[in-house]
Amino acid sequence: MTEYDFIVVGAGSAGAAVAYRLSADPRHKVLLLEAGVADSPYTRIPVLYAKMIANPAVNWLYSSEPEANTNGRRIPVPRGKLLGGSSAINGLAFVRGQAQDFDTWAQLGNTGWSYEDVLPFFKRMEDYRGDGDDRYRGHGGPIRVTNPPPAGPLLQAVIEAAAQVGIRHNPDYNGAQQDGIAMSQATIFRGWRMSTARCYLDAAAKRPNLHIVTGAHTEALLLDGKRCIGVRYSTGGAMREVRCAREVVVSAGSINSPQLLELSGIGQPERLKALGLPVNHALPGVGENLRDHYAPRTRWIVGAKGMTYNDTARGLGLVSQAMRWAMFKDGLLSMVGAPMRAFVFSREGLAAPDLLLGWVPMFTEATPKGPKISRQAGFTCYAHPMRPESRGSVHVTAADAKSPPAISFNFLSAAVDAELTVRAIRIARSIMTAPAMAPLRLTEQAPGPERQTDEAIIDWVKATAETTYHPVGTCKMGNDPMAVVDARLRVHGIAGLRVADASIMPTLTSGNTNAPSIMIGEKVADMILAG
Numbered sequence: 290m291t292e293y294d295f296i297v298v299g300a301g302s303a304g305a306a307v308a309y310r311l312s313a314d315p316r317h318k319v320l321l322l323e324a325g326v327a328d329s330p331y332t333r334i335p336v337l338y339a340k341m342i343a344n345p346a347v348n349w350l351y352s353s354e355p356e357a358n359t360n361g362r363r364i365p366v367p368r369g370k371l372l373g374g375s376s377a378i379n380g381l382a383f384v385r386g387q388a389q390d391f392d393t394w395a396q397l398g399n400t401g402w403s404y405e406d407v408l409p410f411f412k413r414m415e416d417y418r419g420d421g422d423d424r425y426r427g428h429g430g431p432i433r434v435t436n437p438p439p440a441g442p443l444l445q446a447v448i449e450a451a452a453q454v455g456i457r458h459n460p461d462y463n464g465a466q467q468d469g470i471a472m473s474q475a476t477i478f479r480g481w482r483m484s485t486a487r488c489y490l491d492a493a494a495k496r497p498n499l500h501i502v503t504g505a506h507t508e509a510l511l512l513d514g515k516r517c518i519g520v521r522y523s524t525g526g527a528m529r530e531v532r533c534a535r536e537v538v539v540s541a542g543s544i545n546s547p548q549l550l551e552l553s554g555i556g557q558p559e560r561l562k563a564l565g566l567p568v569n570h571a572l573p574g575v576g577e578n579l580r581d582h583y584a585p586r587t588r589w590i591v592g593a594k595g596m597t598y599n600d601t602a603r604g605l606g607l608v609s610q611a612m613r614w615a616m617f618k619d620g621l622l623s624m625v626g627a628p629m630r631a632f633v634f635s636r637e638g639l640a641a642p643d644l645l646l647g648w649v650p651m652f653t654e655a656t657p658k659g660p661k662i663s664r665q666a667g668f669t670c671y672a673h674p675m676r677p678e679s680r681g682s683v684h685v686t687a688a689d690a691k692s693p694p695a696i697s698f699n700f701l702s703a704a705v706d707a708e709l710t711v712r713a714i715r716i717a718r719s720i721m722t723a724p725a726m727a728p729l730r731l732t733e734q735a736p737g738p739e740r741q742t743d744e745a746i747i748d749w750v751k752a753t754a755e756t757t758y759h760p761v762g763t764c765k766m767g768n769d770p771m772a773v774v775d776a777r778l779r780v781h782g783i784a785g786l787r788v789a790d791a792s793i794m795p796t797l798t799s800g801n802t803n804a805p806s807i808m809i810g811e812k813v814a815d816m817i818l819a820g
């Protein structure tokens with residue numbers, strides 16, 4: 290029996306937007322299936338991302354395969370597993386990317402994805418509460434985006450130091466031009482996290498034509514020949530099958546979307562056969578083209594007292610921070626993961642910046658339950674190329690849907706990525722040692738003053754870098770043989786099936802990936818409704 294018009298798999302950044310827009314018309318019966326839980330006490334207060342980064346209750350907790358350029362380390366790949374998906378556990382920075390990112394997608398043959406084409410969706414999705422140019426910024430949309438409180442003395446010094454090395458202050462990097470340094474805009478409103486669960490699903494859940502099921506792990510797509518007719522999902526130990534009249538939209542994210550296609554017999558035939566999976570449709574690009582930001586964190590000990598949260602937010606300081614949040618909704622508890630960022634040029638003559646630097650105004654220590662504020666006062670500056678060329682893959686390793694897929698990044702396999710990473714670290718050093726930083730009395734802890742040659746810096750990167758949690762590209766959009774979806778996000782060769790999430794990005798956007806993922810959800814809904 291056909292119960293629904295549309296089934297959306299995954300209620301994350303993109304999937305929540307898809308379900309919200311499709312169910313806006315009461316004639317459409319929509320089912321939204323989410324493998325994770327409905328909510329968690331840690332999703333509301335921004336800084337509690339620290340309690341979710343290693344928390345299996347809300348996080349898939351994947352990790353990569355050991356690789357040569359990670360010195361054999363497995364790199365953590367956290368992914369949200371609850372309503373809101375990764376938007377409910379992420380670092381809350383709101384970054385669209387730059388016009389050139391989307392123009393590149395269009396130049397690759399993806400009609401309808403130029404910056405001019407996607408800008409209306411970026412505007413429609415946001416309710417921007419800051420000064421901005423209305424040609425670029427939207428008001429009244431579901432996602433509330435705010436400017437942070439003004440920089441304190443520590444980050445103000447960074448802005449001045451950046452100016453001393455030729456980097457301009459550009460508060461609205463989501464406006465006309467991206468380049469420059471700024472406090473991070475955030476998916477925070479009045480001190481609360483604005484996930485897609487809060488901003489899209491709270492409102493949509495009241496609609497009688499939208500059915501949201503949590504704890505529903507979709508294990509396979511149901512195919513009738515070359516048409517997708519529904520899904521099979523496990524819930525509470527039982528297996529259910531559900532059918533739809535029009536389309537299934539897979540929005541399970543860059544790790545789980547290719548996994549679900551492969552489990553359904555859509556992918557590289559030899560790989561599927563080797564695992565005993567059926568080959569329903571050969572599509573060699575499924576799981577390929579994985580890209581992410583491999584981001585070394587430079588570390589700086591702060592000699593001046595009272596400048597970092599290491600001095601001001603431990604012990605009784607934490608109590609006063611909690612009171613600040615309760616009264617004013619600011620301070621540590623409302624902190625974006627990296628409250629300041631700079632989009633910079635690696636060399637003269639580029640049309641757009643190609644490096645990202647991000648500052649975290651304290652030292653933390655890793656513990657099995659997540660990061661903890663260190664005793665040592667310091668701050669970190671991560672630095673990396675924004676559009677890496679290295680590509681990896683995500684593939685199933687077993688026919689069992691509960692087995693984690695193998696994630697291989699191949700970081701630094703493209704020589705240009707190593708070259709630009711070194712350049713980014715040298716720019717970070719030039720800012721941190723500029724005259725404006727002198728009052729902070731900084732000492733470089735990592736990479737450390739002894740590491741000056743390119744080789745020494747890259748050795749340190751291989752030993753220490755992690756990602757900034759932006760995997761994309763594993764069901765890439767395009768027309769070439771390795772493309773998985775077309776420019777309307779329809780899976781090549783299968784009717785009634787689209788993929789809409791970060792996995793469809795042919796290239797990585799210049800910055801964080803939550804905003805572009807939501808935009809993808811907004812846009813696919815329009816394409817579906819246009820017929």
Ligand SMILES: Cc1cc2nc3c(=O)[nH]c(=O)nc-3n(C[C@H](O)[C@H](O)[C@H](O)COP(=O)(O)OP(=O)(O)OC[C@H]3O[C@@H](n4cnc5c(N)ncnc54)[C@H](O)[C@@H]3O)c2cc1C
Pocket residue numbers: 298299300301302303304322323324325342367368369370371372373374375376378379380381382383384505506507508540541542543545546549626757758759760789790791792801802803804806
């Ligand atoms: C720790 C962390 C910090 C980050 N910080 C930032 C930041 O500061 N700013 C920023 O812009 N971006 C950040 N990102 C990245 C950004 O949040 C993601 O790129 C974005 O949320 C991806 O959206 P998506 O729709 O592709 O996938 P997701 O939002 O991950 O959604 C996928 C959803 O599908 C569900 N799902 C998966 N498989 C199945 C299945 N088989 N059946 C049913 N449901 C399934 C998942 O549980 C999840 O809810 C961060 C990410 C993480 C993890």
